[in-house]
Amino acid sequence: MYNDKIENYLRRHDYTGIRLRAVLFDMDGVLFDSMPNHARAWHEAMALYGMHLSPEEAYMHEGRTGAATINIVSRRERGTDATPEEIERIYKTKTDLFNALPKAQAMPGAWELIRQLKSEGLAILLVTGSGQASLLDRLNRHFPDTFHQELMVTAYDVSRGKPDPEPYLKALAKGGLHPWEAIVVENAPMGVQAGVAAGILTLAVNTGPLPDSVLLDAGADLLFPSMTALSEQWPVLRESLAGTTL
Ligand code: MG
8 A cells, every 4th residue: 555655765766675674753743742832832932022923834844943943034024134142032932931831742643653663673763853951751751661862863963953864864873774774754844854855765744734735745755644543554554664675
């Protein structure tokens, strides 16, 4: 059922097949249902500085650095970049608003999927633009014995964030992986672009309000409506991944 799309991917990269050893997970909007809080915090923070960024637009910018998002809105609304001081103030306001909101829960379906991957002996890596200090503790609470510091790429590891492929290329390096030995699970258009640009088969899960077309246009190889759907489809997809060769 997924063979056509996997074949397209293999052809595009001149790979002969996928030998799956690892799954590379984005965090916000994939492992945690945290995007509604981020979108709301962005919207409210920009409004405090007299600029308009709708919650839906915040989803489009997911994965960019805070500075890049602020400057895109600033140029549009005021015709000029924000000063470094403004960027620092606005981003701090956004972070404070985000931290004041109730903590996001684990994404439904995420643990069910991860349990299957673990039982198959696949390595699990985290690739996030987030730089929250308590990241690993929080991951361990929700996904016990799954994520390990040496197999995580965070904001501190990269100089160019998504949509640049650097975060996913770093993850491949950390895991000692070739692109055809991994898959990416992403929810955001720029995260999808980053996974695709790194040459890795990229699964989009549409856990937010954007139309599917945005994720497909970003280059997603496969699209699922939720993490629960991906978890339920995993045994079928796993067979297609193992069985499709050129
Ligand atoms: Mg995300």
